[in-house]
Amino acid sequence: MGDAVKPETLRSAIASAVAELKSYEVPGECVRLGLAPGEESEAFGSKYRYVMKRLRPLAVPELTTIARKLLDEYEAPELEQVLASLGMTSVDGEFKNLIFAANGPKPEIVLRDAVNNRLDIVRNAQYCLTYTRPLVAAGLSWAELVSWWQQTNPAVAGDQEAASRTLCARLADSLASPPEEVLFHTYAALYFREGGPALPALIPQVYLHYDPYTAKARVAPGPLARQRMDFLLLLPNRVRVVLEVDGHQHYSINGKASPELYAQMVSEDRQLKLSGYEVYRFGGHELDRSAGPRAVAGFFRELFGRYDIPLPPTVPASSS
Structure with missing residues (x-):
């Protein structure tokens, strides 16, 4: 349509x-x-x-x-x-916690107050970021995320440009693969650095579920699947978009195609979609450093057009 x-x-x-x-x-x-x-x-x-x-x-x-x-x-x-x-479904429930940009050991989380859904990270908090501001109807923009970063980092409180630069570097530090780097840095170059602070923030390595046990420690029914999302966008009107970058580990074992891995992946996608998330996948192969930026730029132009999110004048209408 x-x-x-x-x-x-x-x-x-x-x-x-x-x-x-x-x-x-x-x-x-x-x-x-x-x-x-x-x-x-x-x-x-x-x-x-x-x-x-x-x-x-x-x-x-x-x-x-x-x-x-x-x-x-x-x-x-x-x-x-x-x-x-039209893909206009949204997630039920209120926004509470955003634990993201994990660049080290898994955080250990406890439910401090079950009545008010208060979480505390009791170990490895230094390896992730936690955003707890209320989420407004317009979603989470890069400008809002930078404002939060300034509030939590006094060294850049009075310098928005420095705050944007250091936050971008901190988010990039959590990226897990070269294809993820291509996706993130292309988005940052087109939007964060070219006059688009009102556009949605591209948030990497976001915890969706949390299971305190490892796959080895939990025998049955097994650990929660896909505990982290590669990227998340919180768009206006509670629309949440998940971006996944698929390397060979998503569909093969030791270089051999695995129907079991593929089935697990599509099953998890269905559950996310039924919960109201939109899910888009990139193959790692398409995100090389030559052709990847064009594919990423085109995707985001179409995605934002779908939701009537205007691009700033400094962002080109097409990619050369």
Whole structure:
């Protein structure tokens, strides 16, 4: 489905859902959803057209927010299906902790307060970063991450450029392979360093699950799969995008293809997607230092276009 049709598809599904209400209920529901008020008589003429008129000025992120408000209150299978088909699903639950950029031994985590979901890292905290600021509706931008870095590092508190540079270096220190380096540094060069601080931060080595046991120590049912994600983007409206970079260890053992490894990988992907995450995979082979930057730049342009996230003027529309 092309990018141009997405807003209209969402508008139509939202309008159809609201049109299931009584005519006299539609104006009030539109106001609750944050749409412009109107005359009740207009809604009696056509409930669908009444809603569509108020949805016309809105872009995909605003439409997605309205759609989720509707789904919180009403059963609307068609609207739910449209969101799913467009990849506009989001993760249930509130953002609590972001443990990322791990560049050493696995942190040991305890649940200090189960009522308030308070986690403490009791060992190896020096090898990872922990972001606990509330997550706003706009997601986690590079500017917001730099602001947090300044707050936690007094040496760069008054120098945004130095903070951006040192944070970028610290994140890069956690990268696990040359293909990951190509992906991260291409993104950083295009966006972080070229006037795009409002764009989403590309966060490496993020803990998704935490299992205190190693695979060897836990016999059954086995350790939690894929405890770390290669990269995470926290986009507006609670959309979360996982990027994985696949080396040969993802699909082969000693150079021989492994159906078991492949099956495990796609099974884990399904679970992530069912939880509301979007998952995109890069083959390590496509992220070499010659062709990789072009592939990465093109991917992010399309991804941000899909969610109506504007690129800054300094970022080229195409890669040469």
